[in-house]
Amino acid sequence: MTDNNFSHFPLQHTQxxxxxxxxxxxxxxxxxxxxxxxxxxxxxxxxxxxxxYVKRHNIGPVVASTRCDFRAPLVYPDNITTVSWVEDIQxxxxxxxxxxxxxxxxxxxxxxxxxxxxxxxSDGKSCAIPEETxxxxxxxxxxxxxx
Numbered sequence: 408m409t410d411n412n413f414s415h416f417p418l419q420h421t422q423x424x425x426x427x428x429x430x431x432x433x434x435x436x437x438x439x440x441x442x443x444x445x446x447x448x449x450x451x452x453x454x455x456x457x458x459x460y461v462k463r464h465n466i467g468p469v470v471a472s473t474r475c476d477f478r479a480p481l482v483y484p485d486n487i488t489t490v491s492w493v494e495d496i497q498x499x500x501x502x503x504x505x506x507x508x509x510x511x512x513x514x515x516x517x518x519x520x521x522x523x524x525x526x527x528x529s530d531g532k533s534c535a536i537p538e539e540t541x542x543x544x545x546x547x548x549x550x551x552x553x554x
Contacts, residue, residue, distance in 0.1 A: 413508070416490035417547045420447040426483045434480035440517050441473060444505045447489045448521070451503075455543050465528045466537065471500070475519035479512060486510040492549040499533045500524045501544060 413419045422443075430436040452458060452468070461467035481487065488508045495502045500522060507517040527534040536544070 413488055413490050415550060416492060417549065418447055418451050418491040419488055420450050420491075421486060421488045422446065424481060424483045424485045424487065429483055434482050437475070437477060440475050440477070440507060440519070443487065443489045443507055443517075444473065444475070444491075444503075444519055444521060447491045447505065448503060448523075451491070451493075451547060455540055457540065460537060460540065461528075464537070466525060466534055467528065468523045469526045471522045471524040473519065473521040475505075475517055477517050479509070479514065479516040481507075481509060481516055485512075487516075491547075493544050493547040494549070496536075496541065496544050496548075498535050501536070504549075 420443075424435060428435050428439045457467055487510065489505060490508070491503055491505045493501050493503055503521045503523055505517075505519045505521075506515050507519075508514065509516045524533050525536045526532065535541075
């Protein structure tokens with residue numbers, strides 16, 4: 408993608424790179440990409456009012472696994488847009504997909520995903536996604552042929 412038009416993605420978050428996130432090899436450290444994934448995930452969780460639900464019911468999402476495929480290094484200064492969408496919504500879990508796009512490079516520099524599982528924090532066991540959240544997650548599905 409080279410046009411920076413991310414409107415077909417249900418979630419997007421644009422931010423500037425931070426100089427301090429570069430490592431000794433003068434590129435953004437690979438661990439920081441997971442923070443970029445988290446940043447866009449938090450946008451969705453706030454839209455869904457998940458944090459409020461957790462406070463009231465002690466039930467919420469945890470990242471059970473995550474991965475990232477690096478396509479090109481990021482170097483300060485730059486701005487990025489991280490886009491995301493949800494796939495495979497099931498009773499207790501869903502998958503979030505991510506792409507990080509560099510504005511300077513005009514290309515996708517990383518792709519990743521996370522398996523998000525709902526947990527009852529009272530007993531530490533997985534549980535069903537609350538119905539209102541499961542229904543609201545539908546709006547974060549990627550439209551057909553949008554990728």
